[in-house]
Amino acid sequence: MAKWAMVIDVSRCTGCYCCFTACKDEYWDNDYPPYSAGQPKHGQFWIDLVKKERGMYPWVKVAYIPLLCMQCDDAPCVKAAKNGSVYKRPDGIVIIDSQKAVGQRQIVDACPYHVIFWNEEKQLPQKCTFCVHMLEEGKIPKCVQVCPSQALVFGDLEEPKSNVSKIVASGKTEALNPEHKTKPRVYYLGVPKLFIAGSVVYGDVDECAEGVSVTLVDQSTRRSTETSTNNFGDFEFDGLGTGKYSVKFECKGYAAKTVDVDLKTDKHLGVVNLTRARP
Numbered sequence: 001m002a003k004w005a006m007v008i009d010v011s012r013c014t015g016c017y018c019c020f021t022a023c024k025d026e027y028w029d030n031d032y033p034p035y036s037a038g039q040p041k042h043g044q045f046w047i048d049l050v051k052k053e054r055g056m057y058p059w060v061k062v063a064y065i066p067l068l069c070m071q072c073d074d075a076p077c078v079k080a081a082k083n084g085s086v087y088k089r090p091d092g093i094v095i096i097d098s099q100k101a102v103g104q105r106q107i108v109d110a111c112p113y114h115v116i117f118w119n120e121e122k123q124l125p126q127k128c129t130f131c132v133h134m135l136e137e138g139k140i141p142k143c144v145q146v147c148p149s150q151a152l153v154f155g156d157l158e159e160p161k162s163n164v165s166k167i168v169a170s171g172k173t174e175a176l177n178p179e180h181k182t183k184p185r186v187y188y189l190g191v192p193k194l195f196i197a198g199s200v201v202y203g204d205v206d207e208c209a210e211g212v213s214v215t216l217v218d219q220s221t222r223r224s225t226e227t228s229t230n231n232f233g234d235f236e237f238d239g240l241g242t243g244k245y246s247v248k249f250e251c252k253g254y255a256a257k258t259v260d261v262d263l264k265t266d267k268h269l270g271v272v273n274l275t276r277a278r279p
């Protein structure tokens with residue numbers, strides 16, 4: 001028995017909305033009994049993109065986080081449903097029964113990820129089915145098929161050679177909003193965290209300082225990470241948590257410089273001027 005799962009690599013998502021459009025095309029006004037009733041034209045987003053902007057001028061980053069039903073192993077929507085109208089299949093997919101769930105608006109409210117939608121005309125809660133009707137035909141979900149960036153990876157966790165198994169086994173994935181504690185079957189890579197960035201300049205000649213060694217030290221763990229400035233003198237450390245850090249700049253012929261940062265939100269250090277080392 002397969003255990004279906006999806007990995008979403010946020011760092012690969014360009015925000016093109018192909019997944020959204022393909023899902024709408026597949027489900028708008030199309031019934032796939034017994035798994036789903038036709039979706040209305042407007043108001044339902046079985047896969048949507050959460051736009052996340054970080055930083056401020058001159059260092060702004062935008063990420064798009066694809067959001068769909070997490071096919072939770074401990075699903076609040078299953079618990080909220082009456083008459084077994086929402087159930088989890090042995091392969092992990094959570095299905096809303098389109099007949100039994102009629103009139104059960106509380107199912108919409110139960111989802112902490114807000115990915116169940118109310119069909120006013122049919123008085124029915126509806127959501128992503130992991131394209132179960134396509135899986136039965138040996139295909140992968142429509143949104144995964146069309147993603148031009150390979151940001152969506154789908155497969156069987158019971159198959160060790162599948163890409164999802166390998167990625168999940170790497171230990172690099174995380175749950176979106178883990179505080180919900182619903183044991184999602186959708187795993188994420190590259191969820192935006194905090195960054196420290198800046199621009200380094202040779203103060204004596206007022207030019208961009210390329211190739212400067214920049215070392216970040218996490219003050220609580222003493223763990224260090226290194227990078228170097230690019231040809232614009234820019235550098236960045238991303239994927240950081242809140243806390244205290246020091247950033248050290250070293251370049252031959254110039255005095256080493258250290259900047260302390262108490263990181264609570266994304267931080268651009270501005271222009272860091274290096275001064276000539278004393279002979």
Ligand code: SF4
Pocket residue numbers: 068069070071072075076077078094110111112113114115116127182
């Ligand atoms: S994400 Fe929401 S709708 Fe999907 S299984 Fe979890 S609780 Fe249910």
Ligand code: SF4
Pocket residue numbers: 022023026046047068127128129130131141142143144
């Ligand atoms: S898996 Fe299928 S139903 Fe779910 S969001 Fe993707 S295309 Fe839509």
Ligand code: SF4
Pocket residue numbers: 012013014015016017018019020049064066146147148149150151152
């Ligand atoms: S199709 Fe892929 S790249 Fe485009 S928005 Fe969806 S997940 Fe992102």
